[in-house]
């Protein structure tokens with residue numbers, strides 16, 4: 105979390121938030137690129153010990169300069185749409201470092217794989233594999249299975265349970281193998297399963313790795329060597345310092361996953377595949393702080409509401425998942441005489457952002473800072489009520505610059521027919 109200066113003002117990567125607000129306005133998503141870099145380096149170092157490949161799930165926060173930085177730091181990139189692919193291409197990411205994901209892929213997305221705009225495509229459906237096999241495909245094939253692992257996380261972000269749309273049901277694995285063997289165009293390289301998001305328990309990843317290795321055996325028997333076993337992302341983070349039980353012990357989990365894959369391969373008598381992970385949130389969430397200004401403070405029947413100049417449109421996570429981002433006054437520490445209030449956005453929905461403790465004399469216009477907003481906020485933002493998307497800045501080494509400028513009001517109209 106950002107630190108406070110001697111006068112109580114929050115600073116992000118050494119830059120005072122009042123200076124950032126003065127320069128860029130609010131709402132503002134500030135990304136601490138020093139922290140992002142540190143998280144990436146720590147993860148890569150832990151992965152290097154086990155030869156684990158790391159691809160950043162771009163959907164968490166997908167901006168040209170951020171993807172460029174991610175690749176410079178040594179990450180590969182996962183994309184799941186043409187828009188994300190174009191972002192990576194504009195960032196200069198080499199195709200070999202890109203993997204195309206997605207459920208219900210469009211013809212354009214499959215064409216991108218055929219043409220080698222990505223090095224790997226993760227096939228999510230039997231019919232998709234059939235379509236790909238009809239012509240030359242430059243991208244390597246990884247097949248995603250739904251391993252049915254129940255991860256203890258919010259149901260809305262569980263993607264590997266039995267009852268979600270993601271991956272191929274194991275009952276269809278025979279068809280997958282027949283298709284792979286039947287097409288000279290399909291260069292099979294491995295298996296994939298992603299069990300969900302915000303998972304703190306490494307046992308979910310271990311169970312997933314075991315399930316993938318069980319699936320690997322019949323493939324190997326038919327000459328379809330599983331060179332890569334990608335166990336997904338979903339590494340949990342602590343949204344507040346008190347919620348440390350929400351944070352996955354990453355080095356411990358990586359060691360457990362690597363050991364599981366190695367031991368299962370030995371027991372099954374097959375070559376151990378290279379393990380791959382694809383984290384998003386754990387790398388970028390903590391680096392993000394959203395700066396708001398208070399628009400209104402309202403004492404209603406039983407609660408006090410603090411209305412800020414952001415909300416549902418720039419951070420749908422509270423509405424979608426019940427996520428709570430700790431939020432505090434940015435210009436001064438919240439003292440003992442603080443009061444309890446409810447933080448709200450200013451859209452025309454009941455867009456409560458969660459409980460907040462604020463100075464009892466909080467004033468309209470004062471800045472607030474919401475923490476851990478780097479992942480799945482801006483990338484999920486919309487234009488409800490025709491509010492423009494906020495600016496995103498990168499802060500590092502005492503300096504700051506735009507990663508994405510604020511959308512203009514005029515841009516909100518640019519897709520409308522004139523009459």
Ligand SMILES: *Cc1c(COP(=O)(O)O)cnc(C)c1O
Nearest residue numbers: 161298301337338339383384385
């Ligand atoms: C979303 C997603 C990820 C990243 O999830 P995080 O919770 O951000 O780590 C990784 N792999 C796949 C297939 C995903 O859909």
